[in-house]
Amino acid sequence: MSVLVYTENWDGKFKKISFELVSYASEVAKMLNTTVTALSIGKIDETELKKLGNYGSQKIISVFNDLVETLDNQVYTNIISEVSIREKASVIIISNNNTGKALAPRLSVRLKAGVGSCVSKLPLNINPFTVYKKTYSGNAFAHLVIKSDVRIITLAQNSFNLIETENNAVIEKADVTVNSSFVKTKVTDVKKQTGKILLTDADIVVSGGRGMKSPDNWTHLVELAEALGAATACSRPVSDEGWRPHEEHTGQTGKIIAPNLYIAVGISGATQHLAGVSGSKYIVAINSDKDAPIFEAAQYGIVGDALKVLPKLVSAVKEMKK
Amino acid sequence: MKILVCLSNVPDTTTKIKFSEGSSSIDTTGIQWVINPWDELSLTRALELKDDPANGIKSVTVAHVGPVSSEPTIRKALAIGADDAVRINAESPDAYYVAAQLAEVIKKEQFDIILCGIESSDYNGSMVGGMISEFLEIPSISAVSGIKIESGNPVITREIDGGKEIVTVPVPFVAIVQKGISKEPRIAAMRGIMLARTKPVKVFEPVTVEPLTQIVVFEKPAPRSACRYVDAENPAQLIDLLQNEAKVI
Ligand SMILES: Cc1cc2nc3c(=O)[nH]c(=O)nc-3n(C[C@H](O)[C@H](O)[C@H](O)COP(=O)(O)OP(=O)(O)OC[C@H]3O[C@@H](n4cnc5c(N)ncnc54)[C@H](O)[C@@H]3O)c2cc1C
Numbered sequence: 001m002s003v004l005v006y007t008e009n010w011d012g013k014f015k016k017i018s019f020e021l022v023s024y025a026s027e028v029a030k031m032l033n034t035t036v037t038a039l040s041i042g043k044i045d046e047t048e049l050k051k052l053g054n055y056g057s058q059k060i061i062s063v064f065n066d067l068v069e070t071l072d073n074q075v076y077t078n079i080i081s082e083v084s085i086r087e088k089a090s091v092i093i094i095s096n097n098n099t100g101k102a103l104a105p106r107l108s109v110r111l112k113a114g115v116g117s118c119v120s121k122l123p124l125n126i127n128p129f130t131v132y133k134k135t136y137s138g139n140a141f142a143h144l145v146i147k148s149d150v151r152i153i154t155l156a157q158n159s160f161n162l163i164e165t166e167n168n169a170v171i172e173k174a175d176v177t178v179n180s181s182f183v184k185t186k187v188t189d190v191k192k193q194t195g196k197i198l199l200t201d202a203d204i205v206v207s208g209g210r211g212m213k214s215p216d217n218w219t220h221l222v223e224l225a226e227a228l229g230a231a232t233a234c235s236r237p238v239s240d241e242g243w244r245p246h247e248e249h250t251g252q253t254g255k256i257i258a259p260n261l262y263i264a265v266g267i268s269g270a271t272q273h274l275a276g277v278s279g280s281k282y283i284v285a286i287n288s289d290k291d292a293p294i295f296e297a298a299q300y301g302i303v304g305d306a307l308k309v310l311p312k313l314v315s316a317v318k319e320m321k322k
Numbered sequence: 323m324k325i326l327v328c329l330s331n332v333p334d335t336t337t338k339i340k341f342s343e344g345s346s347s348i349d350t351t352g353i354q355w356v357i358n359p360w361d362e363l364s365l366t367r368a369l370e371l372k373d374d375p376a377n378g379i380k381s382v383t384v385a386h387v388g389p390v391s392s393e394p395t396i397r398k399a400l401a402i403g404a405d406d407a408v409r410i411n412a413e414s415p416d417a418y419y420v421a422a423q424l425a426e427v428i429k430k431e432q433f434d435i436i437l438c439g440i441e442s443s444d445y446n447g448s449m450v451g452g453m454i455s456e457f458l459e460i461p462s463i464s465a466v467s468g469i470k471i472e473s474g475n476p477v478i479t480r481e482i483d484g485g486k487e488i489v490t491v492p493v494p495f496v497a498i499v500q501k502g503i504s505k506e507p508r509i510a511a512m513r514g515i516m517l518a519r520t521k522p523v524k525v526f527e528p529v530t531v532e533p534l535t536q537i538v539v540f541e542k543p544a545p546r547s548a549c550r551y552v553d554a555e556n557p558a559q560l561i562d563l564l565q566n567e568a569k570v571i
Binding site: 010070072073074077096098101102103104105106107108109110112113114115116117118130133134135136137138139140141142143144145146147148154184185186187188189190191192193194196198200201203204228246249252253254255260261270271272275278281282283284285295296297298299300301302303304305308309312313315316317319320 | 333335336338339341348359360416417418421440441443444445446447448449450451452453455456457461462463464465481482483484485486487488489490491492495498501502533534535536537538539540541542543546547549550551552553554557558560561562563564565568570571
C-alpha cells in the first residue's frame with residue numbers, strides 16, 4: 001500500500017502547491033501507516049526532484065519522454081494510473097487546479113476510484129474513508145465518504161501548511177511506454193505572459209470593483225499591489241466593462257483563488273464574487289458603504305472613499321518596507 | 323457534426339443554503355432552480371456555432387440526469403434553442419453515476435462534440451466531463467475558454483497558468499468549458515418558448531451503476547471573526563495589523 005501524490009512542474013520547477021501536496025500526502029500516509037510516493041511527469045532535474053523529499057516523500061518517480069511535453073489528458077491518465085497500480089496506491093492526491101480537474105475524473109473511471117474534490121482538510125476518518133469538501137461555492141462543506149478501495153483527493157490550493165521533515169528520498173526514473181498514435185490532442189500555439197505574478201499563485205491579491213469608478217483610478221491600486229508584491233484582480237462587472245483584463249475576473253464565473261490576503265477595494269461582496277475568494281485566509285474590505293456585505297466576510301475593514309484611502313495605504317506600505 | 327450539451331440544474335446562485343433535519347441533505351423548499359451557469363454558456367456557444375452554416379453543425383442536443391421534476395430545466399434549454407433533449411430518469415447520487423449514465427446515452431445516440439461545464443455550482447465537483455470521456459475512451463480537453471470550427475475541424479482554446487494554448491483534436495471529444503466560452507447566456511424568446519413545447523425529449527431509464535461516494539453530512543463554514551475597523555484617516559494602522567497581528571505581509 002502507499003499514498004501517491006502527483007506533483008506537477010512548471011518549466012521544470014515546482015511551486016509552493018507542489019510542496020503543500022506532498023506535506024498533505026505524508027500526513028495522510030501517517031494516518032494509514034504507509035509511505036508516500038511522489039510522481040513527476042515531464043522534464044525536470046534531480047536537484048528539483050529531491051526537494052519533494054523535504055516534505056516527506058520517501059520515493060520520487062520521474063517520468064519523461066517527448067510525448068509528455070504538453071498535457072494530453074489520456075496520456076497523463078495512463079501514466080498516473082500505471083504508476084499507481086505499480087505502487088499499490090490506496091490514495092491518490094492531486095491539486096484541485098486546472099490540471100487536477102482534468103486528470104482526476106479520468107483516473108477515477110480508469111481505476112474505479114471515488115473522488116473527493118476540492119478537499120481542504122485531512123481525512124476526517126479513514127474507516128469509512130471520509131473527506132471534507134467544499135460544496136455550494138463555499139456556502140457549505142460536506143463530509144463525503146469514498147467507498148472504493150482506491151480513493152482520489154483533489155486538494156484545494158493554500159489549504160494545507162508546509163511540513164518539513166528529514167529528507168531520505170530515493171529518486172527513480174521510470175519508463176512508462178506511451179505510443180505516439182495514442183496522443184490525440186495537438187497544441188498548435190502557446191501564448192504566455194512572463195514576469196507577472198500569477199493570480200492563482202499569489203499570496204496577496206489586491207482587487208478592485210465598480211466602486212473604483214473608472215479604469216484610470218487603477219494607478220493607485222496597481223501601485224499598492226506592486227508595493228506588497230501582490231497580484232491584481234477584479235470583480236466581474238469590471239472585466240465585463242473592459243476596465244481590466246478578463247484574466248483578473250474572480251468569482252463563481254471567473255477564477256477561484258485562495259490567497260493569504262485578499263484586499264477588496266470598492267467591491268460590494270455579492271455571493272457570486274465571494275464564491276471565488278472565500279477560501280482566502282484574510283479578507284480586507286475598503287468600501288464607502290458601511291453596510292456593504294463584503295464587511296461580513298472581512299476581518300479588517302476601512303469605511304471610506306477608496307480613491308482617498310489607496311494613496312495613503314501605498315505610503316504606509318512603502319514606509320513599512322523601508 | 324452533432325453537439326451534445328450536458329446540463330445540470332442548481333439552486334439559483336444567490337440562494338441561502340439551508341439544511342434538512344440531520345444535515346444530510348439540502349433543504350430544497352423555496353429553492354429556485356436554474357441551469358448551471360457554465361452549462362448555460364456552453365449551450366449558448368453551441369447555438370452560436372450552429373448559427374453559422376459554414377460550421378456544419380447539424381443539431382444541438384441537451385442531456386440531463388434527473389427526475390421528471392427537473393423537466394422545466396430541459397424545457398428552458400429547448401426554449402433557448404436546443405433542437406432536442408435527452409433525460410435520464412434518475413436522481414444523481416454522485417458524479418460517477420451521472421457520468422456513467424450520460425456515457426451510455428452518448429454511445430447510443432453518437433455525438434461529435436460533447437460540452438460540459440467546469441463545475442456545477444452546487445457540488446463543485448469538476449468531474450462529470452472528464453469522467454464521461456474516460457468511460458467512452460475519447461479525448462478530453464479541460465479549461466476550455468474558446469471553441470470554433472475551422473474548415474470542418476474543431477479548434478480549441480485552453481487556459482493554462484499565465485496564458486492560453488490552441489489545441490486541435492479529432493472528434494468525438496469532450497470539452498470542459500469555463501470563462502470565455504461565450505460572453506452572455508442566450509435567453510429564451512417568446513417564439514422559442516412556444517416551440518419548446520413540441521420539441522422531442524427522449525427519456526431513458528438509468529443503467530445500473532454503483533456510486534463511489536456519498537455525502538453523509540453537511541456543515542456550514544466556520545464563522546469568520548467579526549470585522550475590525552480601521553479609521554479611514556489612518557490606513558497605516560491597517561498595514562500594522564496585517565504585518566503584526568495577521569502576519570500576512
Ligand atoms: C450567475 C452569476 C454569476 C456571477 N459571477 C460573478 C463572478 O464570478 N464575480 C463577480 O465579481 N461577480 C459575479 N456576478 C455578479 C455579482 O452578482 C455582482 O453584481 C458583482 O460582483 C458586483 O461587482 P462590484 O462589487 O464590483 O460592483 P457593485 O455591486 O456595484 O459594488 C460596488 C461597491 O463599491 C462601493 N463604492 C462605491 N464608490 C466607492 C468609493 N468611492 N470608495 C469605496 N467604495 C466605493 C459601493 O459601496 C459598492 O459596495 C455574477 C452574477 C450572476 C447572476
